[in-house]
Amino acid sequence: MNNNNKIFQFKLVLLGEAAVGKSSLVLRFVRGHFLDYQESTIGAAFLAQTVCLNDTTVKFEIWDTAGQERYHTLAPMYYRGAQAAIVVYDIRSEDSFERAIKWVKELQRQGSPNIVIALAGNKLDLAAKRRVETAEAQQYAEENGLLFMETSAKTSQNVNELFVEIAKKLPKTPTTRPGSAQTQSPPPLPTSTTIL
Amino acid sequence: MDEHYDCIVLGTGLKECIISGLLSVEGKKVLHMDRNGYYGGESASLSLDQLFEKFRGKGTKAPPTFGSSREYSVDLIPKFILSSGLLVKMLLHTDVVRYLEFKVVDGSYVKQSNKIHKVPSTDTEALASPLMGFFEKFSAKKFFAFVQDYEDDKPSTHNGMDLKKMPMKDVFKKFGLNADTIDFIGHAVSLYLNDDYLEKPAIETVNRMKLYAESMLKYKKSPYIYPLYGLGELPQSFARLSAIYGGTYMLNKPIEKVTFNDGKVHVTSEGETATADYVVADPTYFPDKVKKSGRIIRAICILNAPIPNTSNSESVQIILPQKQCGNRKNDIYVGVISSSHFVCAKGKFIAIVSTTVETENPEKELEPAYNLLGPIVEKFVSVTDFYEPITDGTQDKCFISKSYDATSHFETTCADVMDIYKRITGKDLVLTIHPNILQQQKEQQDEEGSEN
Ligand SMILES: Nc1nc2c(ncn2[C@@H]2O[C@H](COP(=O)(O)OP(=O)(O)OP(=O)(O)O)[C@@H](O)[C@H]2O)c(=O)[nH]1
Ligand SMILES: [Mg+2]
Numbered sequence: 001m002n003n004n005n006k007i008f009q010f011k012l013v014l015l016g017e018a019a020v021g022k023s024s025l026v027l028r029f030v031r032g033h034f035l036d037y038q039e040s041t042i043g044a045a046f047l048a049q050t051v052c053l054n055d056t057t058v059k060f061e062i063w064d065t066a067g068q069e070r071y072h073t074l075a076p077m078y079y080r081g082a083q084a085a086i087v088v089y090d091i092r093s094e095d096s097f098e099r100a101i102k103w104v105k106e107l108q109r110q111g112s113p114n115i116v117i118a119l120a121g122n123k124l125d126l127a128a129k130r131r132v133e134t135a136e137a138q139q140y141a142e143e144n145g146l147l148f149m150e151t152s153a154k155t156s157q158n159v160n161e162l163f164v165e166i167a168k169k170l171p172k173t174p175t176t177r178p179g180s181a182q183t184q185s186p187p188p189l190p191t192s193t194t195i196l
Numbered sequence: 197m198d199e200h201y202d203c204i205v206l207g208t209g210l211k212e213c214i215i216s217g218l219l220s221v222e223g224k225k226v227l228h229m230d231r232n233g234y235y236g237g238e239s240a241s242l243s244l245d246q247l248f249e250k251f252r253g254k255g256t257k258a259p260p261t262f263g264s265s266r267e268y269s270v271d272l273i274p275k276f277i278l279s280s281g282l283l284v285k286m287l288l289h290t291d292v293v294r295y296l297e298f299k300v301v302d303g304s305y306v307k308q309s310n311k312i313h314k315v316p317s318t319d320t321e322a323l324a325s326p327l328m329g330f331f332e333k334f335s336a337k338k339f340f341a342f343v344q345d346y347e348d349d350k351p352s353t354h355n356g357m358d359l360k361k362m363p364m365k366d367v368f369k370k371f372g373l374n375a376d377t378i379d380f381i382g383h384a385v386s387l388y389l390n391d392d393y394l395e396k397p398a399i400e401t402v403n404r405m406k407l408y409a410e411s412m413l414k415y416k417k418s419p420y421i422y423p424l425y426g427l428g429e430l431p432q433s434f435a436r437l438s439a440i441y442g443g444t445y446m447l448n449k450p451i452e453k454v455t456f457n458d459g460k461v462h463v464t465s466e467g468e469t470a471t472a473d474y475v476v477a478d479p480t481y482f483p484d485k486v487k488k489s490g491r492i493i494r495a496i497c498i499l500n501a502p503i504p505n506t507s508n509s510e511s512v513q514i515i516l517p518q519k520q521c522g523n524r525k526n527d528i529y530v531g532v533i534s535s536s537h538f539v540c541a542k543g544k545f546i547a548i549v550s551t552t553v554e555t556e557n558p559e560k561e562l563e564p565a566y567n568l569l570g571p572i573v574e575k576f577v578s579v580t581d582f583y584e585p586i587t588d589g590t591q592d593k594c595f596i597s598k599s600y601d602a603t604s605h606f607e608t609t610c611a612d613v614m615d616i617y618k619r620i621t622g623k624d625l626v627l628t629i630h631p632n633i634l635q636q637q638k639e640q641q642d643e644e645g646s647e648n
Contacts, residue, residue: 067442071444077433081425
């Protein structure tokens with residue numbers, strides 16, 4: 001990595017109904033693999049992955065939900081300070097699309113003011129069973145200023161593209177918002193070695 | 197929810213969330229419920245509209261001059277985190293520290309002779325401070341050196357005293373310290389709320405002084421740190437930990453009935469009943485199993501300017517020792533934070549004044565502190581009862597936490613958590629990093645390493 005390549009770090013959160021494929025999208029993007037029987041999320045707090053644009057590197061600190069959304073009890077701290085969010089639905093489920101719209105509204109109400117939101121219609125490989133039309137979702141996204149893509153974590157179609165589009169849209173200026181590497185020095189807590 | 201769990205936790209205050217997280221990490225099956233629709237219970241941070249609703253009645257909205265409601269996240273219980281204290285150890289033990297960002301509190305001040313003074317950070321600084329002008333520098337220096345060198349298992353550092361037996365007042369006497377010095381050490385450094393400690397074994401005070409000094413050394417400006425977006429982030433972070441390790445979360449669950457029979461706890465909410473080996477709860481869930489032992493007054497004040505005489509600090513603690521406030525037994529604390537902590541609109545400051553109630557007119561008791569704050573734009577005052585469980589829970593399998601006390605930090609909060617943990621498991625909570633957490637950290641490091 002050369003010296004004039006700037007690194008920007010962003011907190012990105014995933015939201016969406018249970019089983020729409022949030023964890024699968026993250027695993028596809030970060031580890032490049034897919035599990036047919038992905039266990040309902042457990043044990044993964046964070047994953048990190050970088051995207052290289054022309055002269056900048058964008059490092060995503062990716063937060064996956066932890067099952068708290070199942071009873072609509074996701075804690076606001078989850079998306080607080082997030083600069084980007086991917087709201088996922090399953091193209092075979094209108095309910096999951098309705099739920100995605102609710103999440104978008106919640107983010108617009110409670111999230112960071114300039115948060116970049118992407119809407120992802122997942123399980124594109126199962127388009128034969130589609131219940132949410134591309135045009136409908138596309139239109140909703142445009143009206144609400146969201147990025148939009150239909151994806152498949154299984155075939156990897158549009159997965160990297162989705163993250164790259166988000167990376168492009170994120171502001172690459174020093175920011176005063178917390179959570180980014182540019183935040184003016186809230187000192188990190190000492191690591192365990194220095195304290196214990 | 198009609199299932200059996202190892203543990204059912206009621207209430208999502210900080211203590212309950214830490215316990216829930218600790219148990220889940222150890223592989224216990226936890227169901228965590230709250231009657232409210234938000235996390236945090238008493239230890240939540242509220243938006244401005246929520247704050248107005250709570251104190252001024254349903255439907256009340258904050259006036260527009262305060263800026264947007266969502267910029268606010270106002271703590272109901274004011275505290276700072278001692279940077280070498282137990283909460284930091286718990287945050288590291290569980291790796292929950294990764295969900296949060298902190299800022300160092302700018303300074304700690306203490307009132308003496310009608311003025312506020314910065315609490316010195318080192319003994320050298322102490323000797324240069326105007327505060328020290330009030331007391332005899334030489335003996336104080338000797339005493340600080342003794343405390344710094346003291347080690348439990350090195351009798352040569354004990355100066356011939358048995359600190360586990362000797363009351364603190366005798367140690368002060370031995371070093372020939374006068375009343376002002378003692379007051380400063382007991383209240384501004386050891387952070388005692390009243391003078392009861394003077395009769396107790398000196399070791400506790402010595403340990404508190406060491407904790408203060410260690411915390412101070414970490415970031416120099418003050419011994420405290422504070423999480424961005426308010427203290428309400430703390431319970432939520434531990435709740436996330438619990439959920440990641442399989443804990444089930446349900447909010448908005450009124451608890452209708454809790455019964456204890458055939459060796460199990462039965463908890464009924466909205467007609468459904470879950471069972472568990474034991475239950476953990478805050479005192480509001482078991483009014484019959486707790487007793488009242490005092491009252492605390494807290495006044496949340498919104499200001500348009502920093503506190504006078506604090507060098508425009510964005511965050512400070514001010515201690516008003518009891519003796520500096522007329523005839524009091526308990527200190528008054530002021531904790532100030534502001535927009536740089538993302539807890540209020542730009543240009544606003546939140547000062548929370550609190551103390552243990554001593555009279556029938558508690559608000560009058562806060563006057564010496566109000567007088568330090570400059571103009572107060574809006575004030576929300578609450579007087580709450582302090583509850584503690586009647587029994588330790590080992591018989592009825594019902595482990596109840598104490599209410600949050602008037603101390604300005606989380607040491608007693610964490611001590612209660614550790615005590616409950618021990619009552620439940622019979623083991624001491626060891627605050628090194630948990631092996632299950634280490635395993636996960638290792639997997640993640642391998643991953644990040646293999647990217648390149
Ligand atoms: N065919 C197909 N299956 C998918 C795709 N993405 C995910 N799945 C499957 O859908 C199921 C749920 O996927 P997860 O990634 O666990 O979904 P989630 O949104 O993380 O679910 P929770 O963590 O329970 O909220 C798993 O069985 C996945 O294998 C996809 O693009 N195509
Ligand atoms: Mg998942």
